[in-house]
Amino acid sequence: MKFTATLAIASTVAALASAQTIQINNPTQGSKWTVGATTNYLGWTGNCAGMGNSSKAVDVELVQGPPDMVRYVTKLAAIDCSGTVMRTDISVPTTVVSGKYSIRVKTTPQDSYSNEFTIENGAAPAPPAGGSPSAPATADPTAAPKNAASSLAISSFLGLAGVAVAALQFAL
Template sequence: MMKFTTTLLAVTATLATVVNADMLQINNPTAGTVWTAGVSNFVGWTGNCASMGAAAKNVTVILNTGPSDAVRYVATLGTLDCSGSSTRTDLTVPTTIASGTYSIVVRTDPELSYTNMFTINNPSSPVTPSPAPPSVPAPGGVDASTPLVSTANGPKNDAGNVKANTVLVGLGAVAFAAASQFLM
């Protein structure tokens, strides 16, 4: 029993370390950052995603809006190379993007890497209010108020990314509980 428990905990800890190593810690933009549409801005990070292989050289950077439980896609800003020692990339927010509060998701694998919510200022396009949701849902129950992406692990108020090791530790606890019941 003791050896099985020790082995299970070691495997869970190793998996958490491996997954966490693949995620980027986004350090720009952060809360309080103001980007201007139409000019070069940068995404900065620590870590790398070399284990993604060739895909790490062309990772998509997406601009989102909305709270973490109702994240909405706004635009694809470009790509970044997180395969090695590079720790920043320059991107330009299109001038078609209205002033407002946004976040960025970097499509790293196996976990996405999110930025904080930050501000985009577009002098030629003031803040656009969100449209009211329609009163009658479209066929299939999807309407304008349905989030394109819904995740409780979306943009956060602290720098960094979604922590996959939280999920793995939870899975390890479930496996441990199941094994304990089996061995008793």
């Protein structure tokens, strides 16, 4: 009886922790997107149905910079990540200069990020080394940095849930 109750609680906690996250599987490391191309697409696994109605219009943003200090560049789209559709075509604005970028999907409680990939824009080549782009990335004050701290938060939550399950087991 205790084991069954403990297992049920642990399963529920694990389901809640993963219900609102997606894992981006395209673009991949080394992918090249082209401004104006119809072959650019965002692909993911999982869903964010746990976000309720807000899961039907989740922002997809283009970001740039090192993992501990990503900078918002522009909003690319809004996706419905609540169901079984796990792909959407993305149009990169002509104002985006050539360079290395990542995708950030604004899921709750934790944003999802793609690997770094390249965007090519023949009309707006990458700035020279050390130069600034013609359309500079801007800081996004609401964004959490993409680093180990975000993973630590999820791990801490799961660890605390495990302690709660263990305490409940002894109480039963």
